[in-house]
Amino acid sequence: MTNWHEICISNMSKSVIIQGGVAVLAEFSKELITYFYKTMCRIRLFEETVEKLFLEGQIPGFVHLYIGEEAIATGVCANLTKSDYIASTHRGHGHTIAKGADLKRAMAEIFGKKTGLCKGKGGSMHIADFSVGMLGANGVVGGGFNLAVGAGLAISMQKRKDVSVVFFGDGASNRGTFHEAANLAAAWKLPVIFVCENNQYASTTPHGTQTSVENIADRAVGYGMPGVIVDGNDIFAVYEAAKEAVERARNGGGPTLIEAKTYRIKGHFVGDPELYRTREEVNNQFENNDPIKRFERKALQENLLTKKEMEAIKEEVRKEIEEALEFAQNSPYPHKDELFDDLYV
Amino acid sequence: MREITFAQATLEAMAEEMRRDERVFVMGEDIARQGGIFGQFKGLPQEFGFDRVRDTPISETAIIGAAVGAALAGMRPVADMHFADFMGVCMDELFNQMAKIRYMFGGQCKVPVVVRAPDGLANRAAAQHSQSIESWFMHIPGIKVVAPSNPADAKGLLKAAIRDDNPVIYFENKILYRELGPVPEGEYIVPIGKANVVKEGKDVTIISYSIAMKHANKAAEILAKDGIDAEVIDLRTISPYDKDTIMESVKKTHRLVIIHEAVKQGGVGAEIAAFVAENAIDYLDAPILRFGAPFVPVPFSPPLEDAYKLNTDEIVEKIRRMF
Numbered sequence: 001m002t003n004w005h006e007i008c009i010s011n012m013s014k015s016v017i018i019q020g021g022v023a024v025l026a027e028f029s030k031e032l033i034t035y036f037y038k039t040m041c042r043i044r045l046f047e048e049t050v051e052k053l054f055l056e057g058q059i060p061g062f063v064h065l066y067i068g069e070e071a072i073a074t075g076v077c078a079n080l081t082k083s084d085y086i087a088s089t090h091r092g093h094g095h096t097i098a099k100g101a102d103l104k105r106a107m108a109e110i111f112g113k114k115t116g117l118c119k120g121k122g123g124s125m126h127i128a129d130f131s132v133g134m135l136g137a138n139g140v141v142g143g144g145f146n147l148a149v150g151a152g153l154a155i156s157m158q159k160r161k162d163v164s165v166v167f168f169g170d171g172a173s174n175r176g177t178f179h180e181a182a183n184l185a186a187a188w189k190l191p192v193i194f195v196c197e198n199n200q201y202a203s204t205t206p207h208g209t210q211t212s213v214e215n216i217a218d219r220a221v222g223y224g225m226p227g228v229i230v231d232g233n234d235i236f237a238v239y240e241a242a243k244e245a246v247e248r249a250r251n252g253g254g255p256t257l258i259e260a261k262t263y264r265i266k267g268h269f270v271g272d273p274e275l276y277r278t279r280e281e282v283n284n285q286f287e288n289n290d291p292i293k294r295f296e297r298k299a300l301q302e303n304l305l306t307k308k309e310m311e312a313i314k315e316e317v318r319k320e321i322e323e324a325l326e327f328a329q330n331s332p333y334p335h336k337d338e339l340f341d342d343l344y345v
Numbered sequence: 346m347r348e349i350t351f352a353q354a355t356l357e358a359m360a361e362e363m364r365r366d367e368r369v370f371v372m373g374e375d376i377a378r379q380g381g382i383f384g385q386f387k388g389l390p391q392e393f394g395f396d397r398v399r400d401t402p403i404s405e406t407a408i409i410g411a412a413v414g415a416a417l418a419g420m421r422p423v424a425d426m427h428f429a430d431f432m433g434v435c436m437d438e439l440f441n442q443m444a445k446i447r448y449m450f451g452g453q454c455k456v457p458v459v460v461r462a463p464d465g466l467a468n469r470a471a472a473q474h475s476q477s478i479e480s481w482f483m484h485i486p487g488i489k490v491v492a493p494s495n496p497a498d499a500k501g502l503l504k505a506a507i508r509d510d511n512p513v514i515y516f517e518n519k520i521l522y523r524e525l526g527p528v529p530e531g532e533y534i535v536p537i538g539k540a541n542v543v544k545e546g547k548d549v550t551i552i553s554y555s556i557a558m559k560h561a562n563k564a565a566e567i568l569a570k571d572g573i574d575a576e577v578i579d580l581r582t583i584s585p586y587d588k589d590t591i592m593e594s595v596k597k598t599h600r601l602v603i604i605h606e607a608v609k610q611g612g613v614g615a616e617i618a619a620f621v622a623e624n625a626i627d628y629l630d631a632p633i634l635r636f637g638a639p640f641v642p643v644p645f646s647p648p649l650e651d652a653y654k655l656n657t658d659e660i661v662e663k664i665r666r667m668f
Contacts, residue, residue: 085417085418087414116451117450117451117453118449118450118451118453119451119452120451121448121449121450121451122449122450122451126449126450128450128453128454129453130417130450130453130454131453135414135417136446136449136450138442139441140437140441140442143437143441143442145410146406146407146409146410146411146413146414146438147410147411147413147414147417147442148414149407149410149411149414150410150411150412150413150414150415150416150417150418150422151414151415151417151418152414153411153414153415153420154414154415154417154418154419154420155418157370157396157397157415157420158418158419158420164414164418176406177406177407177410177437180402180404180406180407180410181407181410181411183402183404183407184401184402184404184407184411187402341452342447342448342451342452343447343448343486343487344447344487344489344511345447345455345509345510345511
């Protein structure tokens, strides 16, 4: 292994040690901790609701759920402001919510309603909210890389302090788009953060069977940027890793590749027969590695939030999602006369 | 009016638009330090710097993807494709990202990207450096496609493309770069979507664009000696094409000929012929004639390439037989 790899690994263990320590935990304000939990719960309940309604036949199209990966979008986006950009994936509801999109309009979009973020033209796979810098989910795996790099180029040319983040899966790191984008971002030192959500499966194919490296972060070496591995189901670790990368980018230090190791609790899409893994594997992950359960255990253990506080947060979220659902269900579909709207400016 | 080349006309358009709007920048392979392989970017970095005139890696996917991303973040990028043939490399960025982002996101954003694509047969460059592929993009909603045939249009259409808030693909023929022609100085815009009736006539409508306009004009000239008064239309914009001008002309002349350098099968001519057949077949006094390349890749060997090319004599002969 190269030196870069050693640096990556040592960075990682350093952050793990730090995160386990009381000293650094004290740096997480109560407000931020509450935000972590609330956002992760929002995504989880949003996704569970979408899954249920999809199976009931209320939602058309395809749906790819973010369940089990909530800590990544939440931890990364907690470092961003509205003027920062993110480019997302087909599994994009979590990113949309974490970047601050309106839950009602997000839900309405997934229903294909006129009141949706994209007026019902995009749906689950093409959800976007430009008002909060969310440059869109993408129906093409690996489609977001170069859009994010372009946004980073614009930021750099406009001499802004913002950053551009692209979320992608381990499968997408095998697309040529990743390699062209990584090279360009590093060659031009653009403020881009590549966040790999390594959920162990590229669609239905286990990571190890189709990817040349165990760690996607190792690929950073080839592009002259730092590569960092982080436990993607530990929101504190994700937040810290993203913070460092975002700060580097904001200060002209160029791009970073963060590999967040996680696990896709649900199938590739809702309805996936999941012939490629055992229930045991999934259940084990859900019991022991679910980012929300892990947060809750840690929160209680380290007195970050009380059980009562967490219950109150969950109750608040339940209401929000209920309202979002009601809004979506009661909203009208677009009229057929709107077919050609927004094709050209 | 002063005369400049087609390449100089595009350069003038770029410089004027970059002076007018600091959001406009250009990136591509070999454009800054070399000035473009056809000299069409010469001098731009000296005036605007290497930040706004960017040499990119040989990464067409990144060029178009980043152009789209930069447009979403408030810039107005011009992306050069080196050769139109290389658009295949970044096809997803062109047709799934650039073309669709505005529509599928419900009009939340604009995508003011200009893709410059040098096309056509030149210097015996063979199968992968000689193609005319405008018809691919005519099939994709969300993109505009233009193809100037002379220096004045080269300037006017490029300025219009840069100012357009939609993605525009600008096909510029490589042989035309050196062509001289009168070009208005300063502000000169050729509106996108409007064809140009180059020569009025009453007997037959000849529609063409880009380099093939040479054949259209030449054929009309020869036919005039036979007493056939051809109306010649320079389409200028491939998508959205000017249906009104076409209909008006065909209703007047009752005969339609379409000429382009691109492969005839599935070409722009096929679309126009179908459009006229659907909407004005009763006006036609003869079957529609289409001229384009044979259904084969561009061959290298000179005699083979010559056989591949459009032939004015053949065009004239076939048009004569319409009467």
